[in-house]
Amino acid sequence: MSRSDKNLLDRVDRAFSxxxxxxxxxxxxxxxxxxxMAQVVAAAFKxxxxxxxxxxxxxxxxxxxxxxxxxNRFQMERAPLPAxxxxxxxxxxxxxxxxxxxKDVFLKQIQALGEAGDVALGLxxxxxxxxxxxxxxxxxxxxxxxxxxxxxxxTDMDIYCDRILHVPSPVTARVQEGHIAAGHVLCExxxxxxFRPDEPKAEEPAPAAC
Numbered sequence: 328m329s330r331s332d333k334n335l336l337d338r339v340d341r342a343f344s345x346x347x348x349x350x351x352x353x354x355x356x357x358x359x360x361x362x363x364m365a366q367v368v369a370a371a372f373k374x375x376x377x378x379x380x381x382x383x384x385x386x387x388x389x390x391x392x393x394x395x396x397x398x399n400r401f402q403m404e405r406a407p408l409p410a411x412x413x414x415x416x417x418x419x420x421x422x423x424x425x426x427x428x429x430k431d432v433f434l435k436q437i438q439a440l441g442e443a444g445d446v447a448l449g450l451x452x453x454x455x456x457x458x459x460x461x462x463x464x465x466x467x468x469x470x471x472x473x474x475x476x477x478x479x480x481x482t483d484m485d486i487y488c489d490r491i492l493h494v495p496s497p498v499t500a501r502v503q504e505g506h507i508a509a510g511h512v513l514c515e516x517x518x519x520x521x522f523r524p525d526e527p528k529a530e531e532p533a534p535a536a537c
Contacts, residue, residue, distance in 0.1 A: 342500075345496065345498055345501050346501050346504050348496070349494055349495060349496035349501040350504065350505055350508050352494075352495035352496070353492075353494050353495065353505045353509060356493075357492050357493065357494075357509070360490055360491070360492050361492065361509055361512055361513055362516065363490050364474050364490050364492070364513055365513050365516035367446060367472050367489070367490065368448075368472075368474075368513070368517050369517050369520035369521045371444060371445060371446045372409070372517070372521050373521060374444060375409075376409075376442070376444045376445045377409045377410070377411060377442075377445045377446070378408070378409065378411070378445070378448060379411050379413055379436075379437060379440065379441060379445065379446070379447050379448065379466075379471075380394050380410060380411070380412050380413065380414075380448045380450070381412070381414055381433040381447075381448075381449055381450070381458075381459060382449065382450030382451055382459060382476075383451070383456055383458065383459070385452070385503045386450035386452065386456075386476075386503070386506070387412075387414035389476075389503070389506055389507055389510060390412040390413070390414050390450055391412040391415060392507065392510070393410065393448075393510045393514065394411060396511075396514045397409075397410035397514065397517070398410055401511075401515060401517075402515060402518060403518045403522055403523075405518065405521075405522045406522075408517070413433050413436045413437070419435075420432050423435050423436075429458060430457045430461055431458065431461065432458050433449075433458050433459060434458065434462045436462075437462045437465055437471075438465060441466055441469065441471050442470075442471075443469060443471065444470065444471070444472075445471045445472070446471060446472045446473075446474060447462060447463060447467075447471045447473050448474045448475070448476070449462060449473070449484065449488070450475075450476045451476070451477055451478075451484060452477070452478045452494075452499045452502040452503060452506070453477075453478055453482070453499075454475075454477035454478055454480060454481070454483075454484040454485070455482050455483070455484070459484070460483055460484060460487060463475065463484065463487035463488060466487075467487050467488075467489070472489055473487055473488045473489050473490075474488060474489065474490050474491070474492075475487075475488035475490075475491035475492065476491075476492050476494075476506045476510070477492065477494070477502075478493065478494055478496070478497075478499075478502045479493055479495050479496055479497055479502070480493075481493070492509055494509075
């Protein structure tokens, strides 16, 4: 193996090591938060409310991904769930950004569509995206449940979220990987809570005979 190949392999090892560390830290420290988020979203869906998801860049893609998992299906064959990604309508996004400010692209959509009892889920790897913060702040002030997926640090996003998930990594790519891992678990729990609320818990193993 050449020195160049060895350097590349070292980068692969480092990236996967960081990703595993971030996801394991997320699992060990944020599991209860994911459960609480799933309970909030499931209750909203059962009450015929909607979930609005939004973020920038990779987080915009994650918003669309998670909305698709709700509307189509995740693992169960079941009825569609009303989730909306606020990142997909280019005419709305560009008109708001052009006529007003890019900081308002999610705010105006939440103002137009959101109602008390709905859920707003903001995604920001830094926790500092102003357009995400503005939408979450308005949502919270107007009776929506507010959830957040963020990075390692506490920011103003914590103030505007009823529940917030922090991925314990300083690396943006690893935070994004943690977000989609948590998002998939969230989707699984929502399906169970909405469509199989009486599903029996796994039986605990009987104590070993002495």
